[in-house]
Amino acid sequence: MLLELRNVNAYYDKSHVLQNVSLQVDAGEVVALLGRNGSGRSTTCKTIMGLVNAKTGQVLFKGKEITNKTPFALAQLGIAFVPEDRRxxxxxxxxxxxxxxxxxxxxxAWTEKRIYEYFAVLGERKDKPAKLSGGEQQMLAIARALVANPDIILLDEPMEGLAPLIARNVEEVVRAIRSEGNTILLVEQNAHVAMSLSDRGYVLSNGRVVGQGSIAELKADEAMMHRYLAV
Known part of the structure; x- marks a missing residue:
């Protein structure tokens, strides 16, 4: 297994935001973190990246503990993070x-030249300041993760705040990246989109994992889907 969380607990001040969260991501698969806003999905990514301190529990990468390592150290190990605000x-x-x-x-395999072949709009703007539209910013954020040639990409709300047409373009970019065998841990508010892009999923509510399984298994649990995802 590539990435694993074991009973991770994390806090914002005194607020217990992740409560014994355990999950696994194997190489070559896309795993979705599903749930409503405030469920702990983005915090899970930030805790993996050392941006939020895990008070107890373990984060393991390729079988070695990486709990609370710095984002720079994790990038060197092969973990890329595309944050919600793109940065x-x-x-x-x-x-x-x-x-x-x-x-x-x-x-x-991901060189700057290949990025421009894959993201033509970025190639057209390669020598211009990165003052881009929302969709172009998101493509640059994803491209920036890819060019580091990571083993896994943590992708946090890639379609957040985008117009529907632009969101579909970004969705297709993620789908194409997936087709090349890249490993992704995906946070996405739109459960239908997230499940269409993923092999497996974990459902979070109030910082706890309340459901997990293949996408087919999750869809089959209609009560859980309605209660926690409202779909």
Whole structure:
């Protein structure tokens, strides 16, 4: 197994936001974190990345404990994070954003040249400041993760705040990346989209895992789907 959380507990001040969260992601699969806003999905990603401290429990990567390591150390190990707010550098060019990410990553199939072949709109803007539209920012954020050639990408709300047409374009980008065998832990508010992109899923509510299984198994549990996902 590539990534594993074992009974992870995390807090915001005195608020117990993750409560004994356990999950697994195997190489080559896409796993969705499902649940309503405030369920703990994004916090799970931030805890994996060391942005939120895990008070108890373990995070393991390739069988080795990485609990509370720094984001930079985790990037070097092969974990990429695409945060909900994207955090691109607008005063740098598109190309500079990508080259900066590549410096912190590893050599591999995803080169800057290949990124421009894959994301044509970024190639058209490679020498221009990264002051982009929302959809283009999201594509740059995903491309920046890919160019680091990670073993897994934590993808947090990639369609958040985008117009429906642009959201569909980003969805197709994620679908294409998945088809190439990239491993993804996906947080996405739209349960239908998330499940269409994923092999398995975990359902979170109030910081707890309340359901898990293959996408077919989750869909078959109509009571859980209605109670926790309202679909």
């Amino acid at each position: 691109i550098f607008p005063n740098l060019t598109v190309g500079e954003n990508l080259r900066l990410a590549a410096l912190a990553g590893r050599k591999g």
